[in-house]
Amino acid sequence: MEKINVMINGLPGKVAKKMAEFAIADHRFNVILFSLTGQEIEDKTITIANLSFELVKPDTRDDKISLIKSRFPFFISIDYTHPSAVNKNAVFYTKNNLPFVMGTTGGDRKQLEQLVKNSSTPAVIAPNMAKQIVGFQAMMEYGANTFPGLFKGYALEVIESHQKGKADTSGTAKAMVGYFNKLGVKFDVNDIQMIREPKIQEEELKIPRSHLKGHGWHTYTLKAKDGSALFEFKHNINGRDIYVSGTFDAVLFLIEKLAKPGESKKLYTMIDVLNKD
């Protein structure tokens, strides 16, 4: 089988690095040795698994992409950059007709979606690439739409723990609160309890020390006010490996879509990727 060319943007960031490591070791992929990066990054190259990647800043990327395209007429871009780069990068991809997987969160999501819809470049856009979490969210959404008010009168508690660096509230937890609201539970996203303190994470939540620097643990607890019932849902992710396989599945999904010339739909989510399986 022919290898799929992929360009991983966001080096030297942690998640992009993880993607590169796994893609290099994966026989399905040929990793292009260029990576879009931020203007503020000082390094010009980064070495991963003995391969040297050239870091391409915004001010030179229009020239560089011509060179890259002359060498690799067809490739999929994987974006794990920065919230502030999401919309600009999407403009770059669609302008250059580069099919892409947007794994970066943040930015103006509506504008992002509209851009892809109106473009001729297909993309998978998903704030969460962990297939099992996406599937669980789809189940919750189904429940919220099918049985609105099912948990009316229940009290909700939401606790989410992430590595110290993460400043904003978990996007997954916010999305889940939306489903619980539809299920009849009164709860405001501002009442989500954010845990960012490593000491509490290790001692109280029992998060393994090796994952204090990279984890996403979520617990949602519903209690009937009379004490007759308790429902609890947890999804605890250690490290970032789980996002890799979801991202690679999204790449394969795009390849399949591109092989069908008549396809007019351009904007896809991880739900589309899951439904394909």
Next chain:
Amino acid sequence: MEKINVMINGLPGKVAKKMAEFAIADHRFNVILFSLTGQEIEDKTITIANLSFELVKPDTRDDKISLIKSRFPFFISIDYTHPSAVNKNAVFYTKNNLPFVMGTTGGDRKQLEQLVKNSSTPAVIAPNMAKQIVGFQAMMEYGANTFPGLFKGYALEVIESHQKGKADTSGTAKAMVGYFNKLGVKFDVNDIQMIREPKIQEEELKIPRSHLKGHGWHTYTLKAKDGSALFEFKHNINGRDIYVSGTFDAVLFLIEKLAKPGESKKLYTMIDVLNKD
């Protein structure tokens, strides 16, 4: 509004008793003072809330039902009897054209469903009458059908705790295992861990002492083999109050269905009752 006649079968059993207590206190219902019981029951009557119920054994019930029907031309039967009585009782209900809610678990469920389907007697059959659990099961079923294999490679652990008297494995836990199997998890229902020992329930599971004699706690834990992800779902029910409102909703649902003469469907589940809302 005219009161709905209900006959509660399974006295002097605990759940039937609970149903009778609540139905007597509920202005929507008129409780018929007869109850089908097992041949081995020695008492001839039982008094609940100052009302004396006549216990009707299998060997006399064919005669008694004529008497009851002469007094109450129309009523809904609520069955909380015994797994060994499920199929025989269903034959009795359909033969006598008595619409019924089957809350009893166990027995030959396929035969039970087939019997009702081929009969002219509508029934709601559900191994679990707690609406929130039923809704959660429907979400799981949706996930299993929509994303088969989503949790492939995950290890599953199922622990269920019930009061000491409950001999069989939780029917809800078994149904859930079916969904997990479809989601790609290899797991046999025989590997469900049943906790029936009050000491363990109180000390390890922290089940309140007041509910040791009546509870249904379930925990399902999915672990990725590489330790990168854990998903956990819990539904803990204390006491039996939650089953009462679900059962009464099923009674009201049957009344509505019976009011529509053209309806050919006879077999309903709690999902149908929930979808009505």
